[in-house]
Amino acid sequence: MEALARDAHMSAGHLSREFRQAYGESPYAYLMTRRIERAMALLRRGDLSVTDVCFAVGCSSLGTFSTRFTELVGVPPSVYRRDAASATSGMPACVAKQVTRPIRNREARSASRK
Secondary structure, eight states, rough: HHHHHHHSOOHHHHHHHHHHHHHHHHHHHHHHHHHHHHHHHHHHHOOSSSHHHHTTOOOOOOOHHHHHHHHHHOHHHHHHHHHHHHTTTSSSSHHHHHTTTOHHHHHHHHHHHH
């Protein structure tokens, strides 16, 4: 965060506030969502273990990865890995990515109000 803020000529706190205002979540939450999206794609392939996927997407803690994955996707990564391949079989990867995209809390709330 410090390096990014320095490159943007802002303090880390100011960058974080501006990011939250623009995207509705903290930079860390945004990054974790992107990591979970990538993890979902890797888990759908079925050839990597959950631990391998955790490290492949840049997480250093399997516990944190599993907790955040479960929060965003609704099931633990091991269950997702087991069930996802059959759920998206025959589906083009670009469609599978959109269909299985995790819904962040702010999106789920706004979708339920419509």
